[in-house]
Amino acid sequence: MAPETTALPQSAQPGPELAALAPFYRDWIWKGTIEPGGMGPGSPLMIGTGRALCRLAASGLWYECDFEQDQHLADGTFVLTWRLHWVAGWDGRAGEYRATSADNQGPNLGLYRGRVEGDRLIYESLQEGLPRIRLTWILKDATHCAWRNEFTVDGETWGLIEEYQMEVAG
DSSP states (O other): OOOOOOOOOOOOOOOHHHHTTTTTSSOEEEEEEEOTTTTSTTOOOEEEEEEEEEEEETTTTEEEEEEEEEEEETTSOEEEEEEEEEEEEEETTTTEEEEEEEETTOSOEEEEEEEEETTEEEEEEOOSSSOEEEEEEEEEETTEEEEEEEEESSSSOOEEEEEEEEEEOO
8 A cells, every 4th residue: 555645735936926016015205195185075185205115025925015104284284194004915816916904094904906007006995885995006117106096986986085206215
C-alpha cells in the first residue's frame, strides 16, 4: 500500500494585478478643495492638505495606506483632522480589486470594488442601495496624481465632493 499524500496549503503570491496598483499607492502629499455641501448639507467650502503613507502588507498581497488630512475653512479656520486606514488589493476569488476603509468620522466600515482603466484607479462603494461614492486616482505622470471623491444618489449622476492635486512625498 502506497503512503497517502496530502496537499499542503501554499501561500498566495502577488500577481500582475497587484503590480498594476503600484503607481497609485505611493507616499503622497496633497492640497485641494472640499465642495460646499461635500461634508453634509450646508457645509461650507473647505481646503484640505494631507499626506498618505502606503506600504505592501501580508507578504506583498495587499496595500495598506494611512491617510491624514487637515481641513480648514477658506479663511484658514481649522475644522478637523481626518484620518483613514485603507487596505486594497486583488481579490482572486471575486476576480476584481477590493478595498476597505475605516476612518475617524463615523462608525461604519467602507467596502469597495475597483478597476484600473489606463491611468485611472477607480473604486465604487460596495453596498446595496444608494447613495454610493466613487474614489478615483488619475495619474498625471510618475510623480503627480489627481484624486476625486464623488457621490451618486440616483446611481447615474455623479457629483463632486472633493478633489486634490497630489505629488509624491519626499
